[in-house]
Amino acid sequence: MVLNFLLFTIKIERNKEQTEKLFAESARCRYLEERAEEHAFQAAQFVSRI
Numbered sequence: 001m002v003l004n005f006l007l008f009t010i011k012i013e014r015n016k017e018q019t020e021k022l023f024a025e026s027a028r029c030r031y032l033e034e035r036a037e038e039h040a041f042q043a044a045q046f047v048s049r050i
Helices: 002-049
Strands: none
Touching: none
């Protein structure tokens, strides 16, 4: 019974870690996409000045 409780607790902690990793990866991807869009916009402005 105690063993089942410990295994269940470990399983919850793993799921929590996976959720946090997925959230961090999603935030990182979103930041990189926004940065790429901003870079493309700046490049387009630079080209239009030439």
